[in-house]
Amino acid sequence: MEDPEKKTEVVLLACGSFNPITNMHLRLFELAKDYFHETGKYKVIKGIISPVSDAYKKKGLISADHRVAMAKLATKTSDWVEVDDWESSQNEWLETLKVLRYHQQKLLSPDPTNTLQNAIPVAKPGRKRKQEPNKHEPIKKKNQSPDIKSVPQLKLLCGSDMLESFGISNLWKLEDITEIVENHGLVCISRAGNNVQKFIYESDILWRHKNNIHLVEEWIANDISSTKIRRALRRGQSIRYLVPDAVQAYIEKHNLYSPESEDRNAGVVLAPLQKNARDSKN
Numbered sequence: 001m002e003d004p005e006k007k008t009e010v011v012l013l014a015c016g017s018f019n020p021i022t023n024m025h026l027r028l029f030e031l032a033k034d035y036f037h038e039t040g041k042y043k044v045i046k047g048i049i050s051p052v053s054d055a056y057k058k059k060g061l062i063s064a065d066h067r068v069a070m071a072k073l074a075t076k077t078s079d080w081v082e083v084d085d086w087e088s089s090q091n092e093w094l095e096t097l098k099v100l101r102y103h104q105q106k107l108l109s110p111d112p113t114n115t116l117q118n119a120i121p122v123a124k125p126g127r128k129r130k131q132e133p134n135k136h137e138p139i140k141k142k143n144q145s146p147d148i149k150s151v152p153q154l155k156l157l158c159g160s161d162m163l164e165s166f167g168i169s170n171l172w173k174l175e176d177i178t179e180i181v182e183n184h185g186l187v188c189i190s191r192a193g194n195n196v197q198k199f200i201y202e203s204d205i206l207w208r209h210k211n212n213i214h215l216v217e218e219w220i221a222n223d224i225s226s227t228k229i230r231r232a233l234r235r236g237q238s239i240r241y242l243v244p245d246a247v248q249a250y251i252e253k254h255n256l257y258s259p260e261s262e263d264r265n266a267g268v269v270l271a272p273l274q275k276n277a278r279d280s281k282n
Contacts, residue, residue, distance in 0.1 A: 007043040009152035010036055012187060013103055015087065015096050016162075017226065018051045019061055020251065021071045022243050024224040025049070029081050032157055032187045035216040045152060047081035048103060055093040057271045060230060060262040064088035066254065073246035093271035096156065097176040100184050104154050155214070156180060160190040163213075164199050166206070170276040178205055185212040191221065233257040 012032055018025060029047040036042035051067045052058075064085075071083040087099050163186065166172050180186065190196045196215055200206040206213060224242050232239050234257060239248055251257060 007041060010042050010044045011103070011107065011152045011154045012044060012047045012157040013050060013100060013154060014048070014157040015050045015099055016052060016158075017056070017058055017061055018049065018067050018071050019058075019226045020067065020229060020243060020247055020256070021049070021074045022224045022226055022229055023241075024222050026074060026078075026081070026244075027218075027222060028157055028159065028189050031189050031216050031218055032214075033080075035187070035214065045080070047078075047157070049075065049081065049083045050086070050099055050103075051083070051088040053088050053090045053093055055091065055271055057093070057265045057268045057274075059265045059268070061265060062256060062261055066250075066256060070247045070250050073250055074244045076246065093275070095173070095176055095272070097179055100154060100156060100180065104184070107151050107154060153185065155185045155187050157187045158189070160188055160194050160196045163188045163190075163196060163206075166203065167199070170273050170280065171270075172272070173276060173279075174205065178209075181206060181209040181212055185214065187214045187216060189216045189218050191218050230257045230262060234259055234262060 033044040049071050054064050068085045075081045
């Protein structure tokens, strides 16, 4: 029988617009949890949903207050997935890496005064924790302090579209991608038949750290997306069973997602494209 003490604890972090949150977003967490538990080497102890701030400037992005409220309603019945509003409350857009650093710091030191200034890169002990499971060796308690051993691995949970967005010019910094896959790791949920492995093969950075990229195939087809939800709402069509009932009720109560809201930020360049293009010139 497996000794639970020897399993590596994992926290899953999903960043994104959640505009609105859908049943598919919630399924990502369940699929990832099943994957890790089936290996017999990991124990997923928490899932975190972190909606992006309004400063992201994505077309059709409604207020973070509404998006966070809907995400909290969607996870109300979950005993392990929660919503964190730190990222969404920021006045400026933050790179995903900074959000990962922030939550890593919270795991290292669960202090309510934790701020972005404390969100430093993961130290070398974090990399040791990452490498040991890949060697299929149990954590050697005598070589690590109790504090180091007790800190769970924080991994970025995403869909294949986010992974493939690494290839879009100026959307991500190469050094950010490197730190994400090297120090934290990715858990990518991909549809059966999706060519994510080819994308990893064609990227030197991803290929170098492929052992820290967990690919989880979604065999039960689910094509729900926030974009399609918003389109249905604009056309007066039902979204029942596509989002949690509480989310649908919230949308109806506040009359969200109209043709007017879809035009919000129209013509505005996405925040990361603005920032990274500006930085590349300096």
